[in-house]
Amino acid sequence: xxxxxxxxxxxxxxxxxxxxxxxxxxxxxxxxxxxxxxxxxxxxxxxxxxxxxxxxxxxxxxxxxxxxxxxxxxxxxxxxxxxxxxxxxxxxxxxxxxxxxxxxxxxxxxxxxxxxxxxxxxxxxxxxxxxxxxxxxxxxxxxxxxxxxxxxxxxxxxxxxxxxxxxxxxxxxxxxxxxxxxxxxxxx
Amino acid sequence: xxxxxxxxxxxxxxxxxxxxxxxxxxxxxxxxxxxxxxxxxxxxxxxxxxxxxxxxxxxxxxxxxxxxxxxxxxxxxxxxxxxxxxxxxxxxxxxxxxxxxxxxxxxxxxxxxxxxxxxxxxxxxxxxxxxxxxxxxxxxxxxxxxxxxxxxxxxxxxxxxxxxxxxxxxxxxxxxxxxxxxxxxxxxxxxxxxxxxxxxxxxxxxxxxxxxxxxxxxxxxxxxxxxxxxxxxxxxxxxxxxxxxxxxxxxxxxxxxxxxxxxxxxxxxxxxxxxxxxxxxxxxxxxxxxxxxxxxxxxxxxxxxxxxxxxxxxxxxxxxxxxxxxxxxxxxxxxxxxxxxxxxxxxxxxxxxxxxxxxxxxxxxxxxxxxxxxxxxxxxxxxxxxxxxxxxxxxxxxxxxxxxxxxxxxxxxxxxxxxxxxxxxxxxxxxxxxxxxxxxxxxxxxxxxxxxxxxxxxxxxxxxxxxxxxxxxxxxxxxxxxxxxxxxxxxxxxxxxxxxxxxxxxxxxxxxxxxxxxxxxxxxxxxxxxxxxxxxxxxxxxxxxxxxxxxxxxxxxxxxxxxxxxxxxxxxxxxxxxxxxxxxxxxxxxxxxxxxxxxxxxxxxxxxxxxxxxxxxxxxxxxxxxxxxxxxxxxxxxxxxxxxxxxxxxxxxxxxxxxxxxxxxxxxxxxxxxxxxxxxxxxxxxxxxxxxxxxxxxxxxxxxxxxxxxxxxxxxxxxxxxxxx
Numbered sequence: 001x002x003x004x005x006x007x008x009x010x011x012x013x014x015x016x017x018x019x020x021x022x023x024x025x026x027x028x029x030x031x032x033x034x035x036x037x038x039x040x041x042x043x044x045x046x047x048x049x050x051x052x053x054x055x056x057x058x059x060x061x062x063x064x065x066x067x068x069x070x071x072x073x074x075x076x077x078x079x080x081x082x083x084x085x086x087x088x089x090x091x092x093x094x095x096x097x098x099x100x101x102x103x104x105x106x107x108x109x110x111x112x113x114x115x116x117x118x119x120x121x122x123x124x125x126x127x128x129x130x131x132x133x134x135x136x137x138x139x140x141x142x143x144x145x146x147x148x149x150x151x152x153x154x155x156x157x158x159x160x161x162x163x164x165x166x167x168x169x170x171x172x173x174x175x176x177x178x179x180x181x182x183x184x185x186x187x188x
Numbered sequence: 189x190x191x192x193x194x195x196x197x198x199x200x201x202x203x204x205x206x207x208x209x210x211x212x213x214x215x216x217x218x219x220x221x222x223x224x225x226x227x228x229x230x231x232x233x234x235x236x237x238x239x240x241x242x243x244x245x246x247x248x249x250x251x252x253x254x255x256x257x258x259x260x261x262x263x264x265x266x267x268x269x270x271x272x273x274x275x276x277x278x279x280x281x282x283x284x285x286x287x288x289x290x291x292x293x294x295x296x297x298x299x300x301x302x303x304x305x306x307x308x309x310x311x312x313x314x315x316x317x318x319x320x321x322x323x324x325x326x327x328x329x330x331x332x333x334x335x336x337x338x339x340x341x342x343x344x345x346x347x348x349x350x351x352x353x354x355x356x357x358x359x360x361x362x363x364x365x366x367x368x369x370x371x372x373x374x375x376x377x378x379x380x381x382x383x384x385x386x387x388x389x390x391x392x393x394x395x396x397x398x399x400x401x402x403x404x405x406x407x408x409x410x411x412x413x414x415x416x417x418x419x420x421x422x423x424x425x426x427x428x429x430x431x432x433x434x435x436x437x438x439x440x441x442x443x444x445x446x447x448x449x450x451x452x453x454x455x456x457x458x459x460x461x462x463x464x465x466x467x468x469x470x471x472x473x474x475x476x477x478x479x480x481x482x483x484x485x486x487x488x489x490x491x492x493x494x495x496x497x498x499x500x501x502x503x504x505x506x507x508x509x510x511x512x513x514x515x516x517x518x519x520x521x522x523x524x525x526x527x528x529x530x531x532x533x534x535x536x537x538x539x540x541x542x543x544x545x546x547x548x549x550x551x552x553x554x555x556x557x558x559x560x561x562x563x564x565x566x567x568x569x570x571x572x573x574x575x576x577x578x579x580x581x582x583x584x585x586x587x588x589x590x591x592x593x594x595x596x597x598x599x600x601x602x603x604x605x606x607x608x609x610x611x612x613x614x615x616x617x618x619x620x621x622x623x624x625x626x627x628x629x630x631x632x633x634x635x636x637x638x639x640x641x642x643x644x645x646x647x648x649x650x651x652x653x654x655x656x657x658x659x660x661x662x663x664x665x666x667x668x669x670x671x672x673x674x675x676x677x678x679x680x681x682x683x684x685x686x687x688x689x690x691x692x693x694x695x696x697x698x699x700x701x702x703x704x705x706x707x708x709x710x711x712x713x714x715x716x717x718x719x720x721x722x723x724x725x726x727x728x729x730x731x732x733x734x735x736x737x738x739x740x741x742x743x744x745x746x747x748x749x750x751x752x753x754x755x756x757x758x759x760x761x762x763x764x765x766x767x768x769x770x771x772x773x774x775x776x777x778x779x780x781x782x783x784x785x786x787x788x789x790x791x792x793x794x795x796x797x798x799x800x801x802x803x804x805x806x807x808x809x810x811x812x813x814x815x816x817x818x819x820x821x822x823x824x825x826x827x828x829x830x831x832x833x834x835x836x837x838x839x840x841x842x843x844x845x846x847x848x849x850x851x852x853x854x855x856x857x858x859x860x861x862x863x864x865x866x867x868x869x870x871x872x873x874x875x876x877x878x879x880x881x882x883x884x885x886x887x888x889x890x891x892x893x894x895x896x897x898x899x900x901x902x903x904x905x906x907x908x909x910x911x912x913x
Contacts, residue, residue, distance in 0.1 A: 002880045008887045011913065012880035015890045019872065022893055026728040026868060046676055047913045052705040052892040054712050055729045059702075130876050155876030 001161060004135050004151040010144050012133050012153050013126050014048040017067055018058060020128045024074035025056050032076055033127040033172040034068075034113075034139065037083040040100040041065040041107070042141035064139070065107050072111045080108055081172075081179050084117035105182065116179035124151075125172065131155040132168040191240060194233050201226050201233075253335060256389070260332075260418075298486055300325075301357075301380040304334055318378075318486045319661065325381060326424045327351055328467040328478060337386040337419065339403055342478065346397040346407035348534050350479050351466070355382050355404075363487060364461035366429040369528065375429075375463040375485040390416040395590055397536050398469050398476045413590065420471040423803040424464045425479075428649045430656065431487065432459035435494070439675055441701055442911070443852040447828040448498060448627075448708070454672040455492040458658050460649065462488055468808050474538035475810045477527070491668045492658030495631060499620055499653065503827045507623075508616045510900055512759045513820055514560045515553055516793065518610070519763055521618045522547055523814040525608055526601070533601050537810055539593060543601065545767020546580030547572070554760075554769055560615070570606040577602065579769065587768040587781055622793075622817040623824055625806070628655045629799045629816065634704035638674050639667040643804040650806070675700045708825050709894045711798035711818055714791035715904075718897040721750075721758035721790070724904050725859045727868075727895050742787070748780060749787035759899045761788040792899060793817040819899050826898070829854060836874045836908070843910070847883055851912050859904040868906055875908050886912040 004012060017032060024030035041063045049067075051058040056074070061067050071078055085102040089095070109115050124143070125134035135151010137143040154164040208214060208222050298318035302325060305312055314334060316325065325331060327342045328351065342351035362374035384404060392401040392414040399407040401414055434457035441449050463485035466478050508514055523544050527537060535543075550572040552558040566572050577598045584591025628648040635646050635657050645667050649656040659665045676699045716735035719726055726736055743750040752774070756764055764770045765788035771781030794800050794816040805812040826833075829852075834843055836855040846853040857871045878888045892909030 003882075004880065008880045008882065011887050011889050015879050019875065019890060022729075022868075023872070025730050027730060027733075028728075046699060048889070050676070050699070050702060050889075050891050050911075050913075052702060052709065052894070052909065054706065054709040054715070054894045055731055056893075057706075130872065131879070153880055155873070155879065157873045157876055 001164070002153040002155075004133065004137075004149075004153050006137070006145060006147060006149045009133070009135070009137050009149060009151065010044065010048050012131075013144070014044060014067065016126060016128045016130050016133060017071055018051055018056075019130045020076050021056050021058075021070055021074040022053075023129055024071075024076045028129075030071075030074070030076040030129060032068075032071060032078045033081070033125065033169075033176065034078065035081045035121070035123055035125045035127075035172060035175065036139035036143075037121045037124070038097075038101060038138040038140050038143070039080070039082050039104050039108075040097070040140045041104045042144060045145075065104060065111075068108060068113065069111050072113065078108070078111075078113040079176050080105070080113050080115045081118055081121060081176055082115070083119065083121055084180075084182065087117070087119050109182070114176075115182040116176055117182055118175065118179040121175075121179075123175075125168065127169055127172045129156060132165050132172075134168065189236065191237065194237055194240075198230070198233055201229060253332075257332065298377075300378050302334070302340075302383055303380050304338055304383045304385075313380075319488075321378065321381060322424065322426075322462070322464050322484065322486060325383075326464050326467055326484075327353055327356065327381065327480065328469065329422055329424075330386060330419045334383075337389065338383045339386050339400075341382045341384055341404045343404055344399070344406055345478050346394070346399045346405070346409070346534075348532065349397070349476060349530065349536065350481050352481050353484065356380060356484075358482070358484065362482075363485065364429060364431060364463075366427060366461060366463055366483070366485075368427065368465070373463075373483060375461060375483045377486060378484045386419065388416075390418055393417045393420060393471050395472050395474075396592065398471050398474065415472075417471055420469050422467050422469040423809065425466045425468060425477065425808045427463050427465055427806060428647055429461040429463065430458070430649055430651070431461050433457065433492075433494075437672075439672075441675065443850055444829045444832055444854070444909075445701055445705055445708075448825070450496045450498050452496075452672065452675055453494045454669070455494055455656065455658070458490050458492040458656070460488050460490065460492075460647075460658060462486055462647075468537075468803070468810055474536070476536040476538065477808065477810060488660075488662050490659045490662060491664035492656045493635075493668045493672050494654055494656045495627075497624065497627060497653050497655060498828070499623055499824075503824055504616050504620055506827050507619050507820055507823055508612065510823065511560060512899060513619070513817070513823065514612075514615055515563070516762050517618050517622060517817065517820070518560065518563065518615055519544065519548060519553060519766060520622070520793075520814040520817075521610065521615065522605070523766075524811070525605055527811065529601060529604050532604075533597055535593065535597065535601070539591075541767040542583050542588060542591060543580050543593070543598070543767075545583055545769040546576045546578075546598075547602070547605070548763060548766060549579040549583075549769035549773070550576035554763055554773075560612070564610060564612070567606065567610060570603070573599065573602040573606055579772070583768050583772050586772060587778055619817075619820055622815070622820050624650045624655065626794070626799055626816045626818060626821040629794075629801055629805070630704060630707040630821070631655055631657055632801065632804070633799075634700055634707055635667065635671045637703040638700040639670040641665070641667045643801055648806065671700050676702075705892070707798070708821070710822050710896045710898075711791050711795060712895075713795050713797045714818060715895055715897045717790040718758050718899065719904055721753055722897075722902055723754075724897060724902065727859065727904060727906070729895065732895060746783045746787050749784040752784055753788055753790075758790060759792070761790045762792045764788050792819050822896075822898065823900070833907075836871050840877075843878065844883060847888060847910060847912055853910045855908045855910065857906045857908075859906065871906055871908055875910070878910055883912060889913045 020030045020032055043063050049061055061070060068078055085098050088098045105115055124137055131154055133153045135149060137149040137151060154161045156162060156165045205226060208219055299315045300318050300321040302314040302316055325340050327340045330337055330339050341355050343355055345351040356378055357380035359377040359379060363377045364375050366373050366375055394407050394409050395413045396409045397407050399405040433455050435453045436456035438451050438453035440446060440451055463483045465483045466480050468475055468477050523540060526544055527540055548554050551563050551566050553563055577595055580598055628650050632643060632646055632648050636643055645660055645665055646657050647660045657668060659668050712731055713735060716732050720736050720739045765785050768781050771784055799816050799818050803809040807815040832850055832852045833854045833856050834846060836857045843853050855874055875890050879890055881888045889911050891911040894907050896905045
């Protein structure tokens with residue numbers, strides 16, 4: 001297990017997603033669960049994105065949404081669980097932020113991601129076939145690089161780590177199936 | 189046609205319309221078509237009537253010129269080779285307009301006069317920018333720029349393939365001197381370039397020397413070998429010479445690239461002499477190279493980026509111990525030496541392959557068992573000359589439509605060649621040249637990816653341990669500055685390097701070092717070909733399996749040629765594809781020989797997917813394949829990064845230690861035979877274990893993954909790059 005803070009969360013997040021692209025390029029089953037109550041696109045540092053390969057091309061990526069676009073380009077199934085923008089509008093959360101969340105979800109939906117909402121969602125996690133990253137960090141600029149955050153990363157390898165990974169994967173699958181499919185046409 | 193005739197025609201159309209309306213045998217679709225045609229005719233009548241009333245007469249000369257242009261464009265399009273179009277497009281731009289030769293068009297300061305004595309217009313002299321003249325109006329080229337097709341004069345060159353430029357006005361003194369093949373040559377500035385009108389658009393061209401009959405060139409070859417052809421395509425052969433520089437700032441790259449490039453400097457001011465040494469002309473699927481006497485050129489003040497290259501003696505020792513590589517580099521060296529002496533023997537360049545092939549056959553270089561030392565011993569004894577003559581003549585007679593090189597000339601050429609001293613050290617130096625030239629191509633391609641420019645917007649200049657990329661226009665075009673700005677240096681890599689998102693994001697170019705690093709990885713096509721021909725376990729990655737499927741399809745069509753490649757080994761394909769010495773030895777017929785040659789053109793020393801630049805290569809498109817070596821470059825990169833390479837099963841502490849000391853670790857895994865389903869899983873799991881772990885003040889990041897299959901070993905490897913960020 002790796003202890004995760006705001007310092008390494010995005011390295012792990014980006015790595016997990018790029019490796020999933022490689023996996024898809026091999027024709028293997030590839031997927032990503034992206035779970036976060038709050039989601040908005042944000043710029044990724046070149047340090048996180050730096051990747052050289054003669055198998056896949058990681059290019060023209062500036063932001064998290066671009067990276068999800070790369071996953072979709074390689075045919076990776078991307079499943080997103082978040083809070084519904086409509087529900088958020090009944091809270092005191094800034095309208096500007098909710099608009100941003102809605103825009104990001106609309107972009108993800110357009111790319112072919114399956115988006116579901118869950119009104120009670122508080123958990124934050126990214127799961128791929130390579131591992132699970134979970135903790136306090138929302139999928140936003142602040143959550144991924146500005147706030148002090150804490151969490152963990154379990155690789156899908158052997159022994160305890162694999163068992164932990166499988167538990168979390170089962171949880172994510174259950175959470176996704178229990179959440180409500182979003183009506184894409186209602187996203188602006 | 190007068191106005192009465194127009195009225196008569198309109199009357200006829202009116203009657204025709206009435207007939208169509210009442211004829212029930214004509215379908216409704218047909219009626220629509222006919223009325224559409226009648227409307228077009230009526231519109232033409234009306235416009236013609238207006239023109240007559242205004243006393244406008246058609247400019248038939250212009251119409252004819254446009255018609256010719258359209259015919260030419262149509263003919264070029266029918267060739268279905270888009271890259272070919274560029275060679276002609278610039279020649280169609282009419283004075284005073286010009287098609288930019290590059291994406292960024294220079295403003296240019298120096299001018300040259302184009303002297304067109306037979307011009308139909310009053311103007312005999314036209315001023316054009318120097319860079320434009322050297323790029324598209326060099327002696328030997330054709331242009332439609334001044335209305336009618338014209339040729340920039342060269343005089344007769346068929347004897348020695350040297351064009352004496354005495355008919356042009358050049359500067360009285362050389363503007364700079366240039367080092368070329370160990371000689372110092374003077375380069376003159378053109379002041380006035382003489383041209384002549386080309387009356388026949390399909391002139392007779394000599395199949396032997398590609399000279400054009402009826403113009404200033406001519407030749408004394410037999411009339412029966414001259415055939416009418418469209419005007420041939422050509423490109424200038426250029427070279428650069430540094431004159432002055434002013435450096436401003438430098439950066440160091442991160443590992444593993446820091447092992448190859450020790451520093452990168454921005455050249456705020458870079459003065460360079462650009463010479464046009466001659467031109468390449470193509471016709472009848474042949475190429476001839478004609479040298480100028482003297483070369484012409486100009487001085488450019490621009491900006492550039494200098495890359496200090498690290499080629500330690502150890503790597504050259506290592507590379508010169510790889511027999512396949514040494515043999516192929518020797519063949520490339522012989523090609524250069526032969527082409528240098530062709531002009532002295534009055535031989536066109538396209539004879540290079542059959543003649544080189546004769547030498548290869550006579551020296552026994554095509555046989556895998558003969559080591560380089562014994563090849564060099566044979567070479568220095570001159571005993572090979574007679575066999576080479578016979579092999580060349582036999583090959584020429586069997587596989588070339590026209591091969592009329594006399595035995596006497598071949599002997600003189602081979603004797604001249606045998607007098608040259610070639611030792612192991614010579615080959616070692618040549619390997620270094622191949623590395624530098626291949627690196628220069630990689631840098632240029634990476635530069636274009638980063639700056640979003642065309643290869644013609646940048647030039648390269650190679651010196652002993654340095655490669656300079658510079659903007660190809662006077663004053664610079666910003667490409668070099670952008671490349672330098674987009675080098676993610678050792679210092680700029682930090683975890684807090686995040687910007688606030690903006691509403692409108694600007695295009696982010698690929699970082700130069702990322703683009704360059706990818707070009708340093710093995711070529712996908714080359715790897716696929718080696719895996720395919722050696723029947724190695726096939727990685728499941730789509731890009732590799734797609735290429736292997738394409739090769740499989742081709743094998744079904746060319747089964748004999750592919751069987752032959754399996755027998756000789758894919759590593760021997762470069763040497764086997766030079767000329768037809770192997771088909772001759774095996775008694776193949778012409779069709780089988782050509783199929784073999786085509787199939788054997790695999791990526792060992794470069795292909796359009798990796799290094800090949802065509803006529804942007806400093807050596808020209810014709811000699812490019814004798815000037816590069818992707819195989820040497822791959823082996824060089826493996827050697828330079830070997831201290832980072834660890835077996836993927838290495839202890840965690842060993843991997844940590846390598847990361848701590850070097851900042852980089854490359855986990856390597858050999859693909860087992862047969863390829864197991866999920867063969868990368870073990871490596872994936874290893875990467876997963878290290879991902880995001882803290883080491884000191886930094887974290888481990890997965891930063892690369894590639895597939896390799898070296899020419900020197902029969903295996904397939906995966907490599908995963910871990911770095912500290």
